Amino acid sequence: MCPSRKVRVTAVQSPGRSGPCQASSRAAKPDADPGDQRSAPPAGRVEELPGQSECLDPTATDDPLTLFHRTLAESGDAYLHTDQYFNVRNTEAHATGTGPEIVKDLDGNAPDWFIACVGTAGSSTGVARVLREHDPRVRVVGLVAAKSDFIPGIRTLDEVHEVGLFDPGTYDTIASVRADEAIDGMLVLNRRCGIMAGPTGGAAYTGAVRHLRAYDDEPTGENGRRTAVFIVCDRVESYLSYVRQRRPELLGRPRRAHSLAELSDTEVRAAPAVAVPDARAWIEREQPLVVDLRSPYAYAALHIDGSVNIVDELFEELVHGGLPFSRSRPVLLACPVGEQSARYAALLTRMGHPDVRSLAGGIIAWRDAGTPLVRE
Ligand SMILES: Cc1ncc(COP(=O)(O)O)c(C=O)c1O
16 A cells, blocks of 8 residues: 555556567467468467557557557468457456456445556456446546557557547546656655556556645545556566666666656647648758658658658667757758657757757658658
8 A cells, every 4th residue: 555645546567568669479269170281380389579669650661569460361370360459258367367456455435536547448348347346436637648649568659549448428527647656656656655557557656646636625525435446468678778768867868868758748749849831841942851750661651752760669769869960051841740850849949959840740740741752
């Protein structure tokens, strides 16, 4: 049990799973005829697909999921796609497992609040259903990552609608948590509560405490307490590289200078941006250096003529070392939808570049405006 406010907060730890943005692996179909060896894969084979970035790029032609679906389609019925995003058994597993487990732990009661991060939406949907059947007054809070922020295993507000199991009706409230807040929450759970949660568990904790704070002054129930449950769905060991990248000092490494994590929302909102028609005119007039932050695959397929490709992760490394470009030439940054480029535009501006702009709406907006793109 964690904070000793009026609201009792209970953490339920469930086994960790791979996050939605990670490459899927092949699973041998369990009911395949064992005598039929023609197309069956060797038992237990796991094939790793290339992970190009933390989140999928809609303009990429060779992203892991496309490869995955292509391989499945080509292999006939040799494989079973368990598909955690659309498989109703995901929800069922939580409706028959996690939900009743929570009610049992609360001596046969539903909590006043149920708070969960939303990845596939399976756990929150299954648990919410059972808790509401038990007591329709339970309030359900779904947590997602803040816009263009990455927290392993959960979606951003924009992405969540693409998940097959997501139904907005499940949640009374949907709130977002930033990656740095998720890590702060994780540290509280690790250090103060002895719960070895990872960043998603930390996001659930932070989101829960923030949501519940608003109720601190409300009158309490019969026994003077109310109950909230949040799910801790990961373990920290699996996410050490994520933590190291964002908080190297926690692993005894020097803190990195010029990090996106240092930016405030206000700085990102104030980042200089330029819409497609103005960007075009600007390119013709002043010939800024156009930097495309997408994957090499997406870049090779279609890009702005004359642009250079510095993939997001590499760009982040470069920036840690100081301004990677001369201050004398303007810079236009482009990414898939204009969110990551806005963050880098804010960072480079903070680092003293006098004229760096983000392409508003990204390459998608450029393409949708019918503006020319070239192929490698
Ligand atoms: C680490 C982690 N956290 C949270 C979640 C979110 O839970 P759900 O997928 O049930 O919405 C997942 C889902 O895969 C996950 O892997």
